[in-house]
Amino acid sequence: MVDSLESLRLAPLTLPPPTPAKAGTESLELLANVLRWMLRSRFIDERLEKLQRQGRIGFHVGALGEEGAILGATAALKADDWLVPCYREFAALLYRGYPLERYLDNVYGNCDDVVQGRQMPDHVTSRALNYLSVSSPVGTQITHATGLAWAAKLKGERRVAAVFFGDGATSSNDFHAALTIAGVHKLPTLFLCRNNHFAISVPTSQQCAATTFAAKGAGYGVLGLKVDGNDVAAVVAAVREARARALAGEGPTLLELDTYRLGGHSTSDDPTRYRSQDEFEAFKAKDPVIRLRQTLVQAGAWSEALEADALAQIKAELSQAVSRAEAKAKPPLSSVFHDVYAEMPWHLRAQWREAEAACTAKDASAAAEEGDQDV
Ligand SMILES: Cc1ncc(C[n+]2csc(CCOP(=O)(O)OP(=O)(O)O)c2C)c(N)n1
Ligand SMILES: [Mg+2]
Secondary structure, X not given: OXXXXXXXXXXXXXXOOOOHHHHOOOOHHHHHHHHHHHHHHHHHHHHHHHHHHOOOOOOOOOOOOOHHHHHHHHHHOOOOOEEEOOOOOHHHHHHOOOOHHHHHHHHHOOOOOOOOOOOOOOOXXXXXXXXXXXXXXXXXXXXXXXXXXXXXXXXXXXXXXXXXXXXXXXXXXXHHHHHHHHHHOOOOEEEEEEEOOEEOOEEHHHOOOOOOOXXXXXHHOOEEEEEEOOOHHHXXXXXXXXXXXXXXXXXXXXXXXXXXXXXXXXXXXXXXHOOOHHHHHHHHOOOHHHHHHHHHHHOOOOOHHHHHHHHHHHHHHHHHHHHHHHHOOOOOHHHHOOOOOOOOOHHHHHHHHHHHHHHHHHHHHHHHHHHHHHO
């Protein structure tokens, strides 16, 4: 994983200056807010990795290095737009107003988890915030977004469906189906390809022989544009424009947000097995957090004091959310059987009774064993 936040403090601003033309295109206030969320995202990632290493959570799939692409795009959308995540976009949901503790409930899979511990950590969803459920099977969410956009168009709603997916997902059947249908029907879909240069250990050079992932749009009649995904202002501008095109009936856009995964694929991964330190260092120098911070400091819209404040706030909020989520009970056994059918069929009822009986017997024998040990 990336070095700690220490390495990103304001002092060592040694990067080349950012593109000034882009810096002026978005309001500094909006960009400062995005930076605040990028820092929050990074802080959460680092803390969750530590919790996983301590054995307190089972898994985390993070966004280190990709915060600019994720949060820049999210900031350009409206609350009513569908946001269809891949699995790295937890910060997009939090940006939309999802309570941090609810997110931690999902990470812990406790009794307040919206999906009742029936999924891996980071598979959170919010109907109220128009944030679809996370789909771990690669690419499946892309067709969901096309379906949502089609429904919005048929209903005459002024909203788009924006979907995040990785470079690897452009090799999936769902990418093909989703772009085909969205292109043919000129649907208001925003295809946001986070090109983080890897699909787990497979580099983009082995994923695709085209010069860009954006070029894939042409085959479907979908406008494809490659954007510097580490230039937050550029991401905001590109997503806004794609949104405006979609709402004007001009159809979908495929945006390749060129970024880099600074962390492992997930906490189960060791990226040193398949990428060189030199490559990592080269991309770390383009870190979107450092880059946006530098732009904003130069423009007088960010300072060490603002940053210290932002970090102190997330630190306090996260500590509280972690202790509360960690203290909660597991979901009840019954949650295994609910939410599949509107009315539970007889065979599931029977299995539920059987499972309850088995657990009660197990608890009784554990209690008896404990009693024996006391003697
Ligand atoms: C259908 C399917 N095949 C394989 C996997 C295992 N898998 C999980 S993530 C992943 C790589 C996805 O890479 P990419 O689309 O670039 O997204 P990234 O993780 O880089 O954000 C793979 C192969 C899966 N989840 N689903
Ligand atoms: Mg990838």
